[in-house]
Amino acid sequence: MRKGKPNDPERRTRILRAALEVIASEGVHAASYRRIAVQAGVPLGSTTYYFADLETLIVSAFETLRDGLEPRYAAPMRDARLDTDVVDALVAATCGSTAPTLTDIRLYEEMHLYGARSPRVAEVLRDLQEESLMVLRRSLPDGTARAVDALMWGWWSYRALHPGDPLDQGMVRSAYRALVDIAVTRMERGDRRGVAESTPGV
Amino acid sequence: MRKGKPNDPERRTRILRAALEVIASEGVHAASYRRIAVQAGVPLGSTTYYFADLETLIVSAFETLRDGLEPRYAAPMRDARLDTDVVDALVAATCGSTAPTLTDIRLYEEMHLYGARSPRVAEVLRDLQEESLMVLRRSLPDGTARAVDALMWGWWSYRALHPGDPLDQGMVRSAYRALVDIAVTRMERGDRRGVAESTPGV
DNA sequence: TGAATCTGCGTACAATGGTACATACTTTAT
DNA sequence: ATAAAGTATGTACCATTGTACGCAGATTCA
Known part of the structure; x- marks a missing residue:
């Protein structure tokens, strides 16, 4: 079993924090992959990589x-x-x-x-x-x-x-x-x- | 000034009721023109006619x-x-x-x-x-x-x-x-x- | 080194959204 | 009757969405 190590282990956490920021300021309905990615300062693919679907992220x-x-x-x-x-x-x-x-x-x-x-x-x-x-x-x-x-x-x-x-x-x-x-x-x-x-x- | 009369005076009310039904069962975020129109049994154009924008409808x-x-x-x-x-x-x-x-x-x-x-x-x-x-x-x-x-x-x-x-x-x-x-x-x-x-x- | 595997990301696509708008139907005034 | 104004609707457009997927580095084991 080979394991890769994440380059930025904080990334997942940062995405979650960003999600809460978006939810707090614009509501859950505004919490989209793209909006959260912008807030976290990470590319869109990064959010979909860490969270298989939006429900899971939220x-x-x-x-x-x-x-x-x-x-x-x-x-x-x-x-x-x-x-x-x-x-x-x-x-x-x-x-x-x-x-x-x-x-x-x-x-x-x-x-x-x-x-x-x-x-x-x-x-x-x-x-x-x-x-x-x-x-x-x-x-x-x-x-x-x-x-x-x-x-x-x-x-x-x-x-x-x-x-x-x-x-x-x-x-x-x-x-x-x-x-x-x-x-x-x-x-x-x-x-x-x-x-x-x-x-x-x- | 000529005035037209609505063919169905209850239509506006029915749309509002339908909107509340949708909001109650699926949440405000799900309350779209189209969804409400279906719920009310009226065409899409009917909802946009009575309510200039979605915010007004809600x-x-x-x-x-x-x-x-x-x-x-x-x-x-x-x-x-x-x-x-x-x-x-x-x-x-x-x-x-x-x-x-x-x-x-x-x-x-x-x-x-x-x-x-x-x-x-x-x-x-x-x-x-x-x-x-x-x-x-x-x-x-x-x-x-x-x-x-x-x-x-x-x-x-x-x-x-x-x-x-x-x-x-x-x-x-x-x-x-x-x-x-x-x-x-x-x-x-x-x-x-x-x-x-x-x-x-x- | 090199192949395999995992991490990370950009693009593409089908679906759904609000809204603009051209069109048709009704009613009213003359 | 006929033109004008108001009522009502179907279609089309553009933006946004979740998600699938292919590609590129990085890491690991032989």
Whole structure:
């Protein structure tokens, strides 16, 4: 078995990065082999060589997005132990220091929509969301985790639609506080109705 | 000035409906003149005649979507006067009888993403959201209304991603309950920090 | 060295896209 | 009736797309 070595081992990675740049700035529908090649500064043949078909290229790009997003946003949440820490971490992840950039939100939205038609991307998306829920469940019951996840996504989405209109951190904080509190209250009372309903006995 | 009368006055409407059907089932990127013409059962020239360019057609389609969505989802909320009514209405709008269908959610998502690149569609979207907030503000302070709006969108989005996994109504209810309650609590105490912060003095 | 194999790239092709436009049909005003 | 204006459609053109494929270096093994 003879093996050739690539002259530019970074080329594949550069193509993937370029793909994400194109998707972020012009949308998945604009992500063509040629457009991506231009963005990456490589010839067309180079993109078709590394990725047999366009779908594969796009799925790979979203996978690298997932792998890049995950550690960045999951880590701060994982470290939060106290309730107040959790709320702090949630606020920060929504509109604070650890919040995703508008570009990241766009990418996430593009992935979301593309995933509606591409099973492979849907899989990547579910991975990402499952990971996120897993982290939240370390500090919150399942139902609350889901609500918090939905609320955060809603706010990110809002930010994307109103780029010039920053969220009111006080408002964001009280909302998370309220959601986290219902969990605490119910758990203290041993009340298993409502929020903790769908928690499997782990 | 002589005026001609259209042979088929429903044609324009039919094209718009067809456009929404295509967008819902295959995405905006698949919404071409030809594809829409086939869906509507009209010749290609008919679509280009009624809509000078594709962007106009798509924007018009989204406008009809907005006009159709608005009354359906706003009315039940408008009628809710008591706090419990509000929560009931929110739960129903999220995953109950007045909740949007998966198709509607898809359409909404497509509009959202297309709006990221099309100012005209972004305008339509903001209209829709502003209307929604307006209705919520009849029963809730501004901050709470925003949080509720974000949360609902997050859950719709979740439903679209997990079509076979219905939301737990109990969980949904407690979450809304908690958000609505912080508003009530603070207002009773005359505490204007946090949630009511950004409410303009109306 | 030389043949085999892999890496990398430019070109070509069939399909599909938006849109321009010439043509035909309807209605209205005189 | 007839000309003008508006309605409606089929065809054609050019740009862009994904992909197939042949060709050139590079690398490896004998």
